Amino acid sequence: MAEESSQQEAEVRKGPWTMEEDLILVNYIANHGEGVWNNLARSAGLKRTGKSCRLRWLNYLRPDVRRGNITPEEQLLIIELHSRWGNRWSKIARQLPGRTDNEIKNYWRTRIQKKVKTSEDIDCSSPMITDHDASTTRARSGGDGIARQTNPHDMHPNTNPEADPHSYSNTGEFENFWSVEDFWSMQSLNGD
DNA sequence: AAGTGCGCCAACCGCGTCTCT
DNA sequence: GAGAGACGCGGTTGGCGCACT
Structure with missing residues (x-):
């Protein structure tokens, strides 16, 4: 029993979100709506806590979230x-x-x-x-002052998949560089 | 050119509150 | 009314990039 729970705990992911996780979360919310975050995390197949999902959605993935350039x-x-x-x-x-x-x-x-x-x-x-x-x-802190590292908003021109799609393939780096604007346009393309 | 310090932001953690049974 | 679980909020931390020395 204790083994099981510790194994489950070990499966909980922490740290920066990947594009894949973001996609899963956004798709799930688009189809099922928000609410009961722990269930959502489980049902969506995300190895994240409900808390983490909620935070990611509210602070970052919501379509109406504005970022940078506080007027x-x-x-x-x-x-x-x-x-x-x-x-x-x-x-x-x-x-x-x-x-x-x-x-x-x-x-x-x-x-x-x-x-x-x-x-x-x-x-x-x-x-x-x-x-x-x-x-x-x-x-x-770089252009509009928005985050770097795994932050999707730090979409450097030379890391843009459209500009250089090859730099994204075959490496895990791909999932760490994308913009949320691109993300939502992808969503609309997918018809979701 | 290399090293160091600072600024910034995403994400985590702990705790209080709310809701449901 | 009590207990459990989920949610929401505020504080804190980790890590990256840039500027400065």
């Missing part, structure tokens, strides 16, 4: 709402269509919080970040 307006809103509600990220996220709590949380911690702290140290003239500040910081 000055959004930034203002985040600051205002944070001053009102504190770290209620999901609540704040609901006021920003297409933004996820995780994204806002990261944005706050990595940029706004730092700026606020700095300006407090200096003389707290204004915690506001200029658009220029924001865009320059983003630019540093």
Whole structure:
């Protein structure tokens, strides 16, 4: 018994999602809808926890999720709402269509919080970040400032399967480089 | 050119709340 | 009303790429 459960635990995958897993998840949700994430994970044949599936879907795969380039307006809103509600990220996220709590949380911690702290140290003239500040910081981490590594949004031109499909075949790397935009266009092509 | 540090983001973890039986 | 399971939220961590020295 203990063996069985430990074996099951060992089968639970962690870490970055592959394209194949994303496809399975999106297809499953397209056909069956969201809900009961643990069952979903099992039924879809994903070796992931329901939690992990939910997080992946909400933060990344949902078609209405907007990514990158937080606008000055959004930034203002985040600051205002944070001053009102504190770290209620999901609540704040609901006021920003297409933004996820995780994204806002990261944005706050990595940029706004730092700026606020700095300006407090200096003389707290204004915690506001200029658009220029924001865009320059983003630019540093590569183009639009969206993630790298296994992040599908880091779709480098020379790793685009259309540009060089051969670089994707025969290697496991293929599944780690794709864009969610491509993903949804694939979905529409598939008629799902 | 190589090494180091920093910034950023995706994903995991723990805990509180909600819902169902 | 109590217990179990699922969900949702906020905090934290791991790892990659870029900038700087």
